[in-house]
Amino acid sequence: MSPPASLRLATLGALALLAFLIPCLPRAAHADTHTTVSLTFDDGIKDQFTNARPLLQSHGMHGTFYIISGQTNLSGYMSKDDISALAADGDEIGGHTVDHPDLTTLSSDDVKREICNDRVTLLNWGFTAKNFAYPFGSANTSVEQAAAYCGYNSARTVGGVVSPGSCDGCGYAETIPPADPYYTQTPDSIQTSTSLAQMKGLVTQAEQHGGGWVQLVIHHVCDGCDNQYAVSPSELSDFLDWLAPRSAAGTVVKTVDQVIGGTLKPGVNGPPLNPPTSGNLVQNPSLESAVGSVPRCFQYGGYGTNTFAWTRSTDAHTGAYSQKLAVTAWTSGDRKLVTTQDANTCAPVATPGHTYTSSIWYKGSWAAGVEVKLTLYYRTTAGTWVYWTSGPAVPATTTWTSTPAFTSPPAPAGATGLSVGLSLAGTGTIYTDDYNVTDTANP
Structure with a gap:
């Protein structure tokens, strides 16, 4: 689903x-x-x-x-x-x-x-x-x-x-x-x-x-x-x-x-975006900078009926910090740390027709049958974020491992931004670190 x-x-x-x-x-x-x-x-x-x-x-x-x-x-x-x-x-x-x-x-x-x-x-x-x-x-x-x-x-x-x-x-x-x-x-x-x-x-x-x-x-x-x-x-x-x-x-x-009262004034566009256009498009990819416990340019995401807790962990793949997610009860939906879904400078830019390769370092444990997948979203010209696609399920592991590089389909017409996370759809614990998204046309 x-x-x-x-x-x-x-x-x-x-x-x-x-x-x-x-x-x-x-x-x-x-x-x-x-x-x-x-x-x-x-x-x-x-x-x-x-x-x-x-x-x-x-x-x-x-x-x-x-x-x-x-x-x-x-x-x-x-x-x-x-x-x-x-x-x-x-x-x-x-x-x-x-x-x-x-x-x-x-x-x-x-x-x-x-x-x-x-x-x-x-x-x-x-x-x-x-x-x-x-x-x-x-x-x-x-x-x-x-x-x-x-x-x-x-x-x-x-x-x-x-x-x-x-x-x-x-x-x-x-x-x-x-x-x-x-x-x-x-x-x-x-x-x-x-x-x-x-x-x-x-x-x-x-x-x-x-x-x-x-x-x-x-x-x-x-x-x-x-x-x-x-x-x-x-x-x-x-x-x-x-x-x-x-x-x-x-x-x-x-x-x-x-x-x-007052007249209707003309619209004024906000400043143009200037995020990275080549190399790793994710800002703060190693989760080192944070506001409270939430890494800068990331947000806690998910949906459905489940009980969960987030922790800024010092058990990191690189640098000083990773993010830990524990789901202790689950009926439906998922939880994930995703790159920020906003209209601003954090979200990687998407170009219609381009494909994007994503990977995230992770480790964790979850029961057989629980799916953990790379999940991608894109932003429309109206600023709405919509689900795009998911990668294959990855296995539980006790050591830091990179998800297999997943290349998206071509970005749809009207896509302006990207968001990626590793979704946990069931009970379990997962640590994530070192997020990477590259435009295959500008690696």
């Missing part, structure tokens, strides 16, 4: 906590004494289309949907047709980067690639992308400047407004116009633990303290599909039932664009 098209970064859950660490800044007096509510939906998740769209339609409201362009059309995410249907309804389509990284951890060029190239893709798809949301609400001055450089009229963080149990002393709403349009502030993200009364309270606290702008940050809209960042369709429906008649008293629902 082929792996799914996308790999999830294992660090995402931890990074999501950054949304609760945004500094709380004193707010200026509100220029607008009415209360405006914006219903914002992050990530382009499929259940937003399935469950939130009908509720917006039935209440005569419009939302702002922040799209991760590199995840579009993948399992669990909206298709381009879904996004087009939202736009046709009158909903706003905004940007949320190509790959959803923490932008504060990237180089300035990679930040621009993530923000600018995402916006260019959305514009090329026919969407009016004028406003942006930072992944995890994480930004700094240089990231704000990049959002402006890429042509956005505003950019939204998460936090900075009084929320249940957090941000005491903060303001009760964002100002209209915002003091910093590239760091607009919000209550904390809506979670499964957020009650209907608390959702209402985010609006009434603004009404009772001079009005302003309340941007609600919503991720999943479902029953039981996410254990933290979700609201049930019934709770969202009840909230919209309560919110709709408040327009008579001056509390209105608007998209972010209706609040921020």
Whole structure:
């Protein structure tokens, strides 16, 4: 069975906590004494289309949907047709980067690639992308400047407004116009633990303290599909039932664009990529440089139902470090350390029609019948990563051994980048080191 098209970064859950660490800044007096509510939906998740769209339609409201362009059309995410249907309804389509990284951890060029190239893709798809949301609400001055450089009229963080149990002393709403349009502030993200009364309270606290702008940050809209960042369709429906008649008293629902305004600016491409084009295309191949325990230019990947643990090991083939993976329980799927699947400088460049030879040094133990294979992915022009091909299964070994060199089929039309890893599809332990990918045309 082929792996799914996308790999999830294992660090995402931890990074999501950054949304609760945004500094709380004193707010200026509100220029607008009415209360405006914006219903914002992050990530382009499929259940937003399935469950939130009908509720917006039935209440005569419009939302702002922040799209991760590199995840579009993948399992669990909206298709381009879904996004087009939202736009046709009158909903706003905004940007949320190509790959959803923490932008504060990237180089300035990679930040621009993530923000600018995402916006260019959305514009090329026919969407009016004028406003942006930072992944995890994480930004700094240089990231704000990049959002402006890429042509956005505003950019939204998460936090900075009084929320249940957090941000005491903060303001009760964002100002209209915002003091910093590239760091607009919000209550904390809506979670499964957020009650209907608390959702209402985010609006009434603004009404009772001079009005302003309340941007609600919503991720999943479902029953039981996410254990933290979700609201049930019934709770969202009840909230919209309560919110709709408040327009008579001056509390209105608007998209972010209706609040921020401004013209649609031209798209700006991110800086061109300049990774290696000959020799070993993998950067940091011996895993020596790392951020925490994750080697630079690599990510933890996999899918399915299994229990696993990663360790940065000093039992290395060359250099000081390797990566150890232990899968202790397995029902389905696999786990692997793969070269980073991003739109940036880490991913080896792919040229359509070229073939690529890959190998990885490894050692480990696993039961008979467990498959361990080289697995390759490629990046499309839209920034989406898709499964490409796999090599033959390799045997368990107690000594460092290189996988047999595996040469891929010709890269498909539209391929722009490569990713490779050694997948463990069952219980066992594997160490990997010294990743190698070469273009057979430029060895």
